[in-house]
Structures are given as structure tokens and as C-alpha cells.
Amino acid sequence: MTEQASYHMTAAEFRQHGRAVVDWIADYMEKVESLPVLSQVQPGEIRAALPAAAPKQGEAFATMLADVDRLILPGITHWQSPNFFAYFPANASGPAILGELLSAGLGVQGMLWATSPACTELETHMLDWLVAMLDLPQKFLSTTNGGGVIQDSASSAVLCALLAARERATQFATNQQGCDGRLIVYTSSQTHSSLEKAAMIAGIGRAQIRLIDVDEHLAMQPASLAAAIEQDRAQGLIPCFVVASVGTTSSNAIDPVAAIGQICQAQGVWLHVDAAMAGTAALCPELRWIHAGVDLADSYCFNPHKWMFTNFDCDCFWVADRAALIGALSILPEYLRNQATESGAVIDYRDWQIPLGRRFRALKLWFVIRHYGVEGLRHHIRQHVALAQTFAAWVQADPNFEVAAPVPLNLVCFRHRGGDALNQQLMDQLNHSGQLYLTHTRLRGKLTLRMSIGQTHTTARHVVSAWQAIQTQAETLSAAAD
Numbered sequence: 001m002t003e004q005a006s007y008h009m010t011a012a013e014f015r016q017h018g019r020a021v022v023d024w025i026a027d028y029m030e031k032v033e034s035l036p037v038l039s040q041v042q043p044g045e046i047r048a049a050l051p052a053a054a055p056k057q058g059e060a061f062a063t064m065l066a067d068v069d070r071l072i073l074p075g076i077t078h079w080q081s082p083n084f085f086a087y088f089p090a091n092a093s094g095p096a097i098l099g100e101l102l103s104a105g106l107g108v109q110g111m112l113w114a115t116s117p118a119c120t121e122l123e124t125h126m127l128d129w130l131v132a133m134l135d136l137p138q139k140f141l142s143t144t145n146g147g148g149v150i151q152d153s154a155s156s157a158v159l160c161a162l163l164a165a166r167e168r169a170t171q172f173a174t175n176q177q178g179c180d181g182r183l184i185v186y187t188s189s190q191t192h193s194s195l196e197k198a199a200m201i202a203g204i205g206r207a208q209i210r211l212i213d214v215d216e217h218l219a220m221q222p223a224s225l226a227a228a229i230e231q232d233r234a235q236g237l238i239p240c241f242v243v244a245s246v247g248t249t250s251s252n253a254i255d256p257v258a259a260i261g262q263i264c265q266a267q268g269v270w271l272h273v274d275a276a277m278a279g280t281a282a283l284c285p286e287l288r289w290i291h292a293g294v295d296l297a298d299s300y301c302f303n304p305h306k307w308m309f310t311n312f313d314c315d316c317f318w319v320a321d322r323a324a325l326i327g328a329l330s331i332l333p334e335y336l337r338n339q340a341t342e343s344g345a346v347i348d349y350r351d352w353q354i355p356l357g358r359r360f361r362a363l364k365l366w367f368v369i370r371h372y373g374v375e376g377l378r379h380h381i382r383q384h385v386a387l388a389q390t391f392a393a394w395v396q397a398d399p400n401f402e403v404a405a406p407v408p409l410n411l412v413c414f415r416h417r418g419g420d421a422l423n424q425q426l427m428d429q430l431n432h433s434g435q436l437y438l439t440h441t442r443l444r445g446k447l448t449l450r451m452s453i454g455q456t457h458t459t460a461r462h463v464v465s466a467w468q469a470i471q472t473q474a475e476t477l478s479a480a481a482d
């Protein structure tokens with residue numbers, strides 16, 4: 001047989017170009033602070049600069065990499081800039097990026113234990129490590145009836161939890177016959193919109209979500225929850241799922257999980273705790289109060305891809321009763337049958353998530369945890385929390401501004417006293433300047449700015465400059481309005 005022509009990249013070429021890419025990323029890390037944080041391009045600008053059709057002949061790698069600088073970088077909003085204070089962080093770090101690269105290099109599809117035992121076992125082990133690192137309840141350990149799994153996102157976690165709750169509430173009949181329309185879900189108005197989407201996907205319907213009142217700190221009122229559940233039961237409905245938030249997206253409000261959990265236990269309703277961003281804080285013993293009551297949860301999730309230096313995507317999700325989750329999601333077609341699965345001695349994570357296929361995400365988590373160590377992670381989380389508290393104190397001390405919600409951790413909700421229009425202009429102008437990036441929410445009807453501090457390389461210097469920019473811009477706007 002003659003050797004066939006090949007267009008593949010050889011190992012030698014990969015070595016050469018791979019080094020160039022790593023150098024490119026290291027250069028990016030060094031210069032990202034100087035780039036405009038929010039991309040300044042107009043809609044369609046990036047596409048207009050791209051060739052209309054795919055190349056017929058392969059191109060040189062150096063040309064591609066040069067085009068990343070020329071065509072792509074202008075259209076990047078720099079989430080990894082230390083001046084990124086928008087939304088919640090999606091921070092990253094050297095060890096996480098390298099773990100991701102190795103995962104791509106191995107190219108593993110870890111749907112079953114048998115399709116790469118290390119992919120499954122490292123994941124199980126990392127999720128057990130994290131139970132100890134965050135001091136989560138022992139019932140989430142893989143050595144119990146529970147266990148943890150990595151999902152792509154907190155949105156997938158809440159959907160999986162809802163499906164398990166739905167099946168538990170209907171003795172696994174819904175998967176067979178479809179929804180009977182009596183299932184009810186409870187949460188507060190402050191809960192992330194992913195629950196609404198999950199209710200749509202799960203066939204429960206958004207009209208079946210009861211939005212429970214919040215108190216003056218924007219945390220769910222347990223008495224209102226109890227009353228709503230009672231009322232629904234009296235009408236023959238089936239309360240099935242409650243979501244409590246540890247750190248809401250708008251304001252980082254922390255629901256009273258212990259009181260909510262007692263109601264859920266008494267009523268036999270599944271409690272899911274969503275700590276997508278804030279959960280990372282529990283690495284620090286002095287911040288573990290945020291998890292009070294999580295021992296009463298049926299499921300819990302947090303996102304290392306938000307605040308724990310692990311690049312997107314990586315959501316850690318635990319259940320107390322893995323049988324409920326697996327019972328809701330498991331199917332076993334003939335082509336996936338194998339001895340390890342039949343033996344019952346292994347975990348097949350395909351049964352713990354929506355898709356069949358899955359990436360080797362545990363590798364980057366392993367690298368992050370080993371690179372920083374628990375103490376290293378705590379050090380940086382404490383710094384972010386301290387910076388946010390300092391920022392809140394500056395806001396409070398300025399008569400033109402007010403802090404708009406409690407600041408339990410690393411998010412400061414604040415506003416200029418000049419009203420919505422001024423705050424909108426202030427935010428738009430700051431973001432347009434490229435110097436920093438802030439986003440907003442609406443709290444009790446008022447436009448509110450959010451200073452979210454959690455990017456890997458944010459230090460006091462960046463927060464000082466941000467506050468100076470905010471004050472200066474606000475003075476200019478107020479003077480123009482006078």
C-alpha cells in the first residue's frame with residue numbers, strides 16, 4: 001500500500017505552533033489590562049471583516065494566529081481584565097487553562113466509566129475533595145447514597161435537580177406518561193432565570209412557578225413559602241421543588257436556607273440550593289455562614305467557573321440521593337452496554353446529566369486545586385471580599401452615592417443619588433471609555449450599578465482607579481445637568 005497524502009498537522013508542527021499559542025496567551029495575560037474592557041465594535045463589524053467563504057486550500061498557522069490579533073481581538077470583551085467588574089466574574093488562571101489544553105489533547109469523551117476510567121474517577125475524587133474544602137454536608141460524598149458531578153453550568157444543574165424532584169414527586173411516572181399539570185415549583189423573585197427555563201424544559205410550565213415574597217434584604221421569606229405550599233396542597237396540587245439562592249444574581253442576597261429547608265423537609269419537597277457564584281466563599285471558614293442550612297438540601301451547586309479561577313465551563317453539582325437523579329435521567333440503549341456498567345461497581349456520569357457525551361473537566365479543577373492549594377485559594381477570595389467591603393465603605397462615605405443592598409461578600413450594589421437617567425449615563429460612559437466594565441440591575445424599581453469583584457488579577461490598584469473614574473464621571477455629569 002502506498003502512503004496516502006495527509007493534510008493533518010504533524011506532531012512536530014503541533015509542537016511549534018502550540019508553543020506559539022502558549023506564548024500568545026501569556027502575552028495576552030500581560031497586556032489585557034491595557035485593552036478596552038468592553039469590546040467597542042458595532043454589530044456585524046467582526047463578520048464583515050471575515051472572508052465570505054471558507055478557504056479551498058489550507059492556510060499557514062502563523063497567518064491564523066495573526067488574524068486572531070487582527071480580526072478577533074477587537075471583538076473580545078475582556079472577561080480576564082482586572083478591570084472587569086460586570087455581571088459575576090468568569091475568572092480563569094494559568095493552571096486551569098493548561099488543564100483545559102490537556103483535556104483537549106487527550107480528546108476524551110467520558111460518557112461512561114469504561115470510555116475513560118480516569119475521567120470519571122478524577123471527577124468523583126475532585127467532588128469529594130470539594131465537599132471537604134467547602135465543608136459541605138457529608139451526605140454529598142460519593143461514599144454515601146449521594147455524590148457529585150460536574151455540569152457545564154448552574155442552569156443544567158437546576159434542570160437536573162428539577163427533573164429528579166419531578167420524578168420523585170410522581171413516583172417516576174412522569175417520565176413514562178408526561179406531566180399531569182399539578183406540579184408546583186417555588187422560589188423568590190430574585191432567583192436566577194435559569195429556573196424559569198428549567199420549568200419550561202421539564203414540561204412543568206412557568207405558570208406553575210410561585211414567586212415567594214422577599215424581605216428588606218431581598219431574601220426569601222420562609223413564612224410566605226410555607227403558606228404558599230399549604231395553599232397549593234389544599235387545592236390538590238403537588239408542591240415538588242424549591243430553589244433557594246446563596247448569592248442571588250442581582251444583589252448577592254442570601255436566602256435563609258435553614259428555615260426554608262425545615263419547611264421542605266416537613267412537606268417532603270425537594271430543596272435545591274443555588275450558590276453559583278457565592279459558594280466559592282465557603283473555602284474560607286469565616287465565610288461558611290453562607291451555607292447554614294445546606295445540610296437540609298437535596299441538591300446544591302456552585303460554579304468554580306465563576307469565582308474559583310477555573311475557566312468556563314465547570315459547575316459542581318451534588319445530590320443527597322443519587323438514585324433519584326439517576327432514576328430520572330438514566331436510559332441504557334444496547335450500544336452502551338458494557339461489563340463495568342453491568343457490574344454496578346462504577347459511576348457512569350452520562351446518567352447524571354442531560355447530554356450523553358461529556359468533557360474531561362475535572363482535569364482543570366485538579367490543576368487549580370493543586371496549584372493554589374486550599375490556602376492559596378482562600379488568600380485570593382479573602383482579598384476580593386476585602387476589596388468589595390472597602391469599595392462599599394467609599395460609596396457610603398460619598399454623599400452623592402448610596403449602597404443599595406447588603407454586601408455580604410464581593411458584590412457591591414450602589415447608585416448615584418441623581419436618579420435612574422444619571423446612573424444609566426454614568427454606566428454607559430464608563431463602559432464606553434473602555435477603562436472598566438460595570439453592569440446594572442434594578443432593585444425595588446431603581447436602576448442600580450453592580451461592582452462585582454472577582455477577576456483573578458484584580459487588586460486594590462484597579463478598584464481605586466475604578467472608584468476614581470466613577471466619581472469623576474459622576475461629577476462631570478452632575479455639573480452638566482446643573
Ligand code: PLP
Nearest residue numbers: 153154155192247248249274276
Ligand atoms: N444561578 C445564579 C445565582 C447565577 O448568578 C447564575 C449566573 O450568573 C446562574 C445561576 C447561571 O449560571 P450558568 O451560566 O452557570 O448557567
